[in-house]
Amino acid sequence: MFTDNYLQKVYSQVEQRDGDQPEFLQAVREVFESLEPVVAKHPEYEANGVLERLVEPERVVKFRVAWVDDEGKTQVNRGYRVQFNSAIGPYKGGLRFHPTVTESVVKFLGFEQILKNSLTSLPMGGGKGGSDFNPKGRSDGEVMRFCQAFMTELCRHIGQFTDVPAGDINVGGREIGYLFGQYKRIRDEYSGVLTGKGLEFGGSLVRTExxxxxxxxxxxxxxxxxxxxxxxxxxxxxxxxxxxxxxxxxxxxxxxxxxxxxxxxxxxxxxxxxxxxxxxxxxxxxxxxxxxxxxxxxxxxxxxxxxxxxxxxxxxxxxxxxxxxxxxxxxxxxxxxxxxxxxxxxxxxxxxxxxxxxxxxxxxxxxxxxxxNAGGVAVSGLEMSQNSYRLSWTFEETDAKLKSIMENIVTNSLAAAKEYGHEGDLMLGANVAGFTKVADAMVAQGIL
Structure with a gap:
């Protein structure tokens, strides 16, 4: 599959360990196919086991979420948080509530998030989470009780300097509000631990858009x-x-x-x-x-x-x-x-x-x-900055920063593609530009 022996060896290990996770395997293969010229040029990546470490999450948290529906019946869902890589910043990535959520789906999303966050140039690592809970057809009360139960476990593993979740499919302003409220109640602190919050309690303009x-x-x-x-x-x-x-x-x-x-x-x-x-x-x-x-x-x-x-x-x-x-x-x-x-x-x-x-x-x-689609996490990163500063930027200021970040992603992707002999290839360029920043940070910090 790969001409480079190092890439082939690591991918084979992933297939052996995670052969039951098709979405994750697909994401890894797509990235690895772009990295052959990079790995050949940087033998220090193999010497430091960068790829072996990149494909193995730093932490996978899987937990039971028990809650009570409007009829008084106990419902049980599965919750996940994959903290994939923190080489360039705290874990950052959304929460998805959907019946299709599995460990494979969360891992593929978290793996993609590492490179996506790197491309924004903001100091954010990669993570992702969610549950097989489906909020569609549920009352606000049921969604609130689920979110509170979910956060009761998740709050042990996140924090503004550790892991900052956001929304994803079926996790919008309503769900983020309930999750944030429960975190605040349990931890007794008001911090930028979630992004996508309402404007009344620390959210950022342009985040929805x-x-x-x-x-x-x-x-x-x-x-x-x-x-x-x-x-x-x-x-x-x-x-x-x-x-x-x-x-x-x-x-x-x-x-x-x-x-x-x-x-x-x-x-x-x-x-x-x-x-x-x-x-x-x-x-x-x-x-x-x-x-x-x-x-x-x-x-x-x-x-x-x-x-x-x-x-x-x-x-x-x-x-x-x-x-x-x-x-x-x-x-x-x-x-x-x-x-x-x-x-x-x-x-x-x-x-x-x-x-x-x-x-x-x-x-x-x-x-x-x-x-x-890195614009969402880019403005999440800007929301984190505003929370740290205890201030809010205008819509125009935030939108201009978003536009600049997205244009820079195009510029950096094309520059990386050209450097490795694939001029105009936005896919290879994005993978290479995102990867090299993370890989260099991993080498600099030692084998962890």
Whole structure:
């Protein structure tokens, strides 16, 4: 699989130890495929066991979460926190509440988070967590009791200088508020231990918009540098309808694009005139409804069952913002056949290896998730800074910092790709730029 013996040896060890964790194996393989020229140039990485240590989390916490539903019945879920790497800062990464959460999913997300956080240039290590709890259909009281039970265990393992979780799928402002309140009650301290908090208690402006806005800033800059192009006049297909998708839609429209699709786990909408975002916000942020309501309210739009169909809609730019592996090889080929020239990822690892191969073979501008969706954790890092300073920056100040960070990620990724003989390869560049900073820090700190 790998021409470099060191990479092959370490990957084989991962397969042997974690063969039952397909998402984690996929993430490791994708990164390792980019690192062959780096490892060959830096023998000190092998001498210090950098890769062996990189793929093994510093700590994995798995725990029972018992809580009581509205009918008085005891429910039990599993909770996880993977503290992957702290070489360049405290562990930082979101919490995901979804039935698909497993140790493999949390480990793949945490592994990606190491490099993503490194790319932001902010001092943050990599971690991730969550639970197989599904808040959809649950009352506020049930969500509160679950979050309190979850934090009762998690609070032993986190802190503003140790591990600072944030939100992810199904963990928004409501859930972060309940988690923060429980942490504060148990620990009797008011600290920046969570990001994504409400503005009333230490949150940052732009945090809600950050991943979606950052995705578009990254895409716009990559198109400008590589293709002398922009969003202006382009048709954009976006999947998902959570915060990332909603605010990617908003920013893409501000930059001159026309977004024509959104989706949820049941199906997708297609509005050839361009998505009416006010309607989507009312459905999704107003009453947590299903995306099919859009077609019932907006004339000329269509709803189709099956979320994968979103990639059959003709577009110039595709921004997958739903979940991992949502674009397979066949979907990627359909996108390309329909004229798509740019794919940048708002979700985590939304493209399968076969899809990525198809993008690269067709010359599609491909922005990998660890780079393209780093805006969320970037503003989380800015929230940590504001908490430490005990002050708040304006929306304009924070947005300008976010834009600068995303543009720098493009610059640094392209510089790393060029250094290692792969000019213009944003995926290899992101992996190399993120990895080398962490690897050098690991070597400097000794074998830990």
């Amino acid at each position: 950050a991943t979606g806005y950052g995705l578009c800033y990254y895409t716009e800059e990559a198109m400008r540098v590589l293709n002398n192009d922009s969003f202006k006049g382009k048709t954009v297909a976006i999947s998902g309808s959570g915060n990332v998708a909603i605010f990617a839609t908003e920013k893409a429209a501000q930059l001159g694009g026309k977004v024509v699709t959104l989706s949820d786990s049941n199906g997708y909408i297609h509005d050839p005139k361009g998505i009416d975002l006010d309607v989507v916000k009312d459905i999704k942020l107003g009453h947590r409804g299903r995306i099919k309501e859009y077609a019932e309210r907006v004339a000329g739009s269509e709803y189709h069952e099956g979320c994968a169909g979103v990639w059959t809609v003709k577009c110039d730019i595709a921004l997958p913002c739903a979940t991992q592996n949502e674009i397979d090889g066949d979907s990627a080929k359909t996108l390309i056949a329909n004229g798509c020239k740019v794919v940048c990822e708002g979700a985590n690892m939304p493209s399968t290896p076969e899809a990525i191969e198809a993008y690269q073979a067709a010359g599609v501008l491909y922005g990998p998730a660890k780079a393209a």
